[in-house]
Amino acid sequence: GENVEQHPSTLSVQEGDSAVIKCTYSDSASNYFPWYKQELGKGPQLIIDIRSNVGEKKDQRIAVTLNKTAKHFSLHITETQPEDSAVYFCAASIYTGNQFYFGTGTSLTVIP
């Protein structure tokens, strides 16, 4: 089955700096890679996703890159703000499949 690894487990950045979270996956059949943000006491919120037919996707300060050959994808947050502080999860899936494989999460702290 699929195995998703996520690094780092914790990340602290100064406000205004960039943050990068990386994930690797093992199953080349995976073709859908969402990222979720989970604030304390809440459910995860989908913030951006990418399908394997593109290499990069951007939405304002958030971007995701995908390297299918190396089987890794990354979340990039620019101009970080304190409200970006949360736990971020990556996931891998087959777009029409019934299984999602999650990384172990990254706790991001943005220091004002």
Add this chain to the structure above:
Amino acid sequence: GAVVSQHPSWVICKSGTSVKIECRSLDFQATTMFWYRQFPKQSLMLMATSNEGSKATYEQGVEKDKFLINHASLTLSTLTVTSAHPEDSSFYICSARVRQRGELFFGEGSRLTVL
């Protein structure tokens, strides 16, 4: 994005009682819904996958008689924790996959405390 409503958001019950948690997709049809359990500062632990109109598929180690899952329609799934005990106290989260699309959306979670 699509909205998944989960309630109650928190519940306190006595040991030995049963608790039902509802998960509804408000503006889309969900072919598949998932139930997770999350311990503090840990990742999401998949408990079961439910498809509308069929029995749920439970992950290894999850007691199906204790965690009853019903997926009665394309917009509603319920998780019932039967004969709850303090060790069942946890954060339970549902998610729903949009029908004919790949996106997965989560509910807000339910904090269960068993006294």
